[in-house]
Amino acid sequence: MPLPERLLISKIARAAGLASERSRKQKLSRKFNARPITGIGDDCAVLRATAETNLLVTTDFSLEGTHFRREWHPPESVGHRCLARGLSDIGAMGGEPLTAFLSLALPPKIPQQWVDRFFRGLLKLAREFGVSLAGGDTAQSESGVLADIIVIGAVPKGRAVLRSGAKPGDRIYVTGALGGSAATLNLLFSKRKKLDPKTFPRHFFPMPRIRVGTVLRKNKIPSAMIDISDGLSTDLSHICEMSGVGAEIWPQAIPLAKIGKPAAPVELKFALHGGDDYELLFTAPRNTRVPREINGVTLTCIGEIVHGGRMLLVDESGSRAILKPQGWEHFR
Amino acid sequence: MPLPERLLISKIARAAGLASERSRKQKLSRKFNARPITGIGDDCAVLRATAETNLLVTTDFSLEGTHFRREWHPPESVGHRCLARGLSDIGAMGGEPLTAFLSLALPPKIPQQWVDRFFRGLLKLAREFGVSLAGGDTAQSESGVLADIIVIGAVPKGRAVLRSGAKPGDRIYVTGALGGSAATLNLLFSKRKKLDPKTFPRHFFPMPRIRVGTVLRKNKIPSAMIDISDGLSTDLSHICEMSGVGAEIWPQAIPLAKIGKPAAPVELKFALHGGDDYELLFTAPRNTRVPREINGVTLTCIGEIVHGGRMLLVDESGSRAILKPQGWEHFR
Numbered sequence: 203m204p205l206p207e208r209l210l211i212s213k214i215a216r217a218a219g220l221a222s223e224r225s226r227k228q229k230l231s232r233k234f235n236a237r238p239i240t241g242i243g244d245d246c247a248v249l250r251a252t253a254e255t256n257l258l259v260t261t262d263f264s265l266e267g268t269h270f271r272r273e274w275h276p277p278e279s280v281g282h283r284c285l286a287r288g289l290s291d292i293g294a295m296g297g298e299p300l301t302a303f304l305s306l307a308l309p310p311k312i313p314q315q316w317v318d319r320f321f322r323g324l325l326k327l328a329r330e331f332g333v334s335l336a337g338g339d340t341a342q343s344e345s346g347v348l349a350d351i352i353v354i355g356a357v358p359k360g361r362a363v364l365r366s367g368a369k370p371g372d373r374i375y376v377t378g379a380l381g382g383s384a385a386t387l388n389l390l391f392s393k394r395k396k397l398d399p400k401t402f403p404r405h406f407f408p409m410p411r412i413r414v415g416t417v418l419r420k421n422k423i424p425s426a427m428i429d430i431s432d433g434l435s436t437d438l439s440h441i442c443e444m445s446g447v448g449a450e451i452w453p454q455a456i457p458l459a460k461i462g463k464p465a466a467p468v469e470l471k472f473a474l475h476g477g478d479d480y481e482l483l484f485t486a487p488r489n490t491r492v493p494r495e496i497n498g499v500t501l502t503c504i505g506e507i508v509h510g511g512r513m514l515l516v517d518e519s520g521s522r523a524i525l526k527p528q529g530w531e532h533f534r
Numbered sequence: 535m536p537l538p539e540r541l542l543i544s545k546i547a548r549a550a551g552l553a554s555e556r557s558r559k560q561k562l563s564r565k566f567n568a569r570p571i572t573g574i575g576d577d578c579a580v581l582r583a584t585a586e587t588n589l590l591v592t593t594d595f596s597l598e599g600t601h602f603r604r605e606w607h608p609p610e611s612v613g614h615r616c617l618a619r620g621l622s623d624i625g626a627m628g629g630e631p632l633t634a635f636l637s638l639a640l641p642p643k644i645p646q647q648w649v650d651r652f653f654r655g656l657l658k659l660a661r662e663f664g665v666s667l668a669g670g671d672t673a674q675s676e677s678g679v680l681a682d683i684i685v686i687g688a689v690p691k692g693r694a695v696l697r698s699g700a701k702p703g704d705r706i707y708v709t710g711a712l713g714g715s716a717a718t719l720n721l722l723f724s725k726r727k728k729l730d731p732k733t734f735p736r737h738f739f740p741m742p743r744i745r746v747g748t749v750l751r752k753n754k755i756p757s758a759m760i761d762i763s764d765g766l767s768t769d770l771s772h773i774c775e776m777s778g779v780g781a782e783i784w785p786q787a788i789p790l791a792k793i794g795k796p797a798a799p800v801e802l803k804f805a806l807h808g809g810d811d812y813e814l815l816f817t818a819p820r821n822t823r824v825p826r827e828i829n830g831v832t833l834t835c836i837g838e839i840v841h842g843g844r845m846l847l848v849d850e851s852g853s854r855a856i857l858k859p860q861g862w863e864h865f866r
Contacts, residue, residue, distance in 0.1 A: 204640050204649050207672050217653055218667035234587040234688055236632030238668040247669030249633065249686075252584055255566040259669060261637045261684055267676040268639070300568030301581065305593045305637075305682045307600070308536050317536050321549055328550075335550035336570040337579030337591060340539050344599040345677035350637045352593055352684050354581075356566055 215242035240364060243444070245294040245428060246355070248362045256362055258355040260291035266346025274390050277316045279399055279406040280347070281323030283478075287431065288353035289331060290410035290480040294429035296363040296419025297355035299412065301336045302328060305350040307343035320347075331412055363419055363484070368426035368445035372485040372507040375492060377411050377499050380434055382459030384476020385468035389461075401463050408480040414496045415482060423492055424484035433475040433529020437483055438513060445485075448512040451505035451525055475528040547574035572696060575776070577626040577760060578687070580694045588694055590687040592623035598678025606722050609648045611731055611738040612679070613655030615810075619763065620685035621663060621742035622812040626761035628695040628751025629687035631744065633668045634660060637682040639675035652679075663744055695751055695816070700758035700777035704817040704839040707824060709743050709831050712766055714791030716808020717800035721793075733795050740812040745829045747814060755824055756816035765807040765861020769815055770845060777817075780844040783837035783857055807860040 204210060235250035246258035264284040266272060275283070285302060292299045304324070308317065328335055333353070386405035390397060399406035411429070418424050426445055428437045434456075442449055456474070458467040468476075485507055486492050492501055505516075513525040536542060567582035578590040596616040598604060607615070617634060624631045636656070640649065660667055665685070718737035722729060731738035743761070750756050758777055760769045766788075774781055788806070790799040800808075817839055818824050824833055837848075845857040 204642075204644050204646050210649070210672055213650075214653060214667070217657055234584050234589065236666075236686060236688070238633065238666060242667075242669050247633075247635065249668065252566050257566065259635055259684075259686070261635050261669065261671045261682070263637050263639055263671050263673040263680075263682075265639060265673060265675065265680070268674055301570065301579075303579065303591055303593050303684070305595050307595055307597055307680075310536075312536050314536050317542070318545075321546060325549055334568075334570060335546075335574075336581065337574050337593065339593045339595050339682070340542060341595040341597060342600055343597065348595075348597070348639075348680055350593070350595075350671070350682040352591075352635070354568060354591070356568070 211243060218242060244365050245291040246297070248295070254359055255356050256359050258292055258295050258297045258357060258362065259352070260288050261350060261352045262287040262291065264349040264351065266348065272347070274396060275406065276399060277319035278323030281320040282327050282407050284349045284351050285324045285327045286408050286410050286480055288351040289327070289333070289412060290429040290431065292353055292355035293410050293412040293415035294427050294482060295357060296361065296415050296424070296427065297357040298416060299331055299333045299353050299355040301334050301354050303336060303352040304338035306338065307341040307348040309343050309346060312347065357419070361419060363424050363427040365426050365428050365441050365444040368441050368447050368485040368507045369487070370447055370507050370509045371488050372425050373488055373492070373503050374438070374449060374451065374505040374507060375484050375486060375501050375503050376430070376434070376457065377414050377482045377501055379457040379459040380430065380479050380481060381468040381472030381476045382461050383408065383478035384433070385459065385461055385472040388472065402461055404459060404461070405478070408478065410480050411482045411499060414499050417496045418484065423486050423490055425486055427482060427484040430479045430481045430483050431477055433477045434473065434483065435475050435513070435525055436527040436529030439527035441483070441485065442511060442513060446511070448508045448510040448514070449505055450508055450514045450516045452517070453515050454518055455502065455504045457500065457502045474525070477529050543575060550574060576697050577623040578629070580627070586691055587688050588691050590624055590627050590629045590689060590694065591684070592620050593682060593684045594619040594623065596681040596683065598680065604679070606728060607738065608731060609651035610655030613652040614659050614739050616681045616683050617656045617659045618740050618742050618812055620683040621659070621665070621744060622761040622763065624685055624687035625742050625744040625747035626759050626814060627687070627689060628693065628747050628756070628759065629689040630748060631663055631665045631685050631687040633666050633686050635668060635684040636670035638670065639673040639680040641675050641678060644679065689751070693751060695756045695759040697758050697760050697773050697776040700773050700779050700817040700839045701819070702779055702839050702841045703820050704757050705820055705824070705835050706770070706781060706783065706837040706839060707816050707818060707833050707835050708762070708766070708789065709746050709814045709833055711789040711791040712762065712811050712813060713800040713804030713808045714793050715740065715810035716765070717791065717793055717804040720804065734793055736791060736793070737810070740810065742812050743814045743831060746831050749828045750816065755818050755822055757818055759814060759816040762811045762813045762815050763809055765809045766805065766815065767807050767845070767857055768859040768861030771859035773815070773817065774843060774845060778843070780840045780842040780846070781837055782840055782846045782848045784849070785847050786850055787834065787836045789832065789834045806857070809861050
């Protein structure tokens, strides 16, 4: 059995750190510096790059069976979600996406029409954010469709918003509303039938919060930021761990997504632990003015950062319960 | 059925070209320019990057069942070959590799020891070329081990060696010897048993020709270059297609790899069509002085570029036969 994901990642980070330490002497190159600023373990790797600009690099798998099902997800949705995962990671650093690369392995019997529609979904989203698809790899898959998206973005030097900057007293914010994607997935699982993507857009066609992320960064609002891809409880635990802090979350303050027709709010558990929302989770010092809305997307305060490493749910009556990271973690 | 790989790639390139045309206005950014110089379809994408440096980006799958088998390939070999694929693409542009990213999906039951040994092989090769592993993704795989390596490299501005520069009259060269990897694979298939990696190093631990590639580029020797990953006949056809030329290959001049114990030369068919050699194939104007050896690696002239689009085998007696691209192409 392999290690759980976060142990595996920290193990890789240690081994890779040793390798890059030893090779530090070289690291070119004629005004382009590829040395990583952050180690492995943020939404993106941050490369020094030029005197004015840091580069952001992120890679994200979209694997049939793990991240989508061909019987549930139309090909346009699979292509859109594939790129959205990468764009969202760039947004979570306050960066602007520049260019994307795609490795795509296809089973021999997949219809070309599926592939065309996959690219239609992916390239439509790429155009929306002015991102070019500049290369990649193709291969034959012995199982399902396997995609890996690589997005390169940029951020002014030293301005990438990391997971590690949260301080006790900071307020915790989320964009939009949570739980819509996981509640939709739950419907798909329980009904075992197709849903109309138009009625459940946040699951089938999530919009990465690039513009909100850059406005926040330009206004120096966030002390730490991450995107909610694995679920609020898990992604918040990453901020807590990297910042060496704890958190208190006010469950009644969490904005619940509304899904279906007529639209009804999702259960709290989906908002607390459901993944694939691609909203932003960030912290800001208590006295920072945080707008209620940026670019039509609401920002909601849902708790505060505290000393210690624990995450707690604190309700209106003041009763407290431990909040465990129960979002989606691979290998578990 | 999806299209054959090269049709699929040109279709993607057209669709992606449209997308990037439309988004051309933006393309940032504070002294870093991510606009691609080449379209999709060379060993790497070339990004403008800075005033002095172009960036190279390549992505390559290593999929269990397609690119390796766990029963044949020790984990160190799988990790080494995974990174070697990416490094070789950087070398084929005359570039220097800087940093790597890895997306890795693992089946739930794989032993952690396998994963540790995979990273040992990958990071040993990374150290050898001063490359850092700066990030990536992990996921659960429902089938076998799935790896996607991303390598970013650099080359002085405008100096990347493309596939498209070959001219009639140019001589065709290869580094090292060909067919060793495919002949080893053939042994593995026919004997259906393990082979000792030490006796077959070029298959299990191929060394990408980075240093040869940079020396060639610095001395402005190659007019076009590619690495031999799909087989000489297929990779030569890429140069011919992108350059709008044909080629005559002298079969008796092709350096045959020697494999096994005692070492014996492989059959010509493996050298002509066998993939995974990771040698360089390049063209140079007829009057260019090409050294016989660079960094201990021999360079051999194996034919010449001609007008028209055909590839021919021309033997010592002068008899001519059509050379079809019969190397490894996915989806066929």
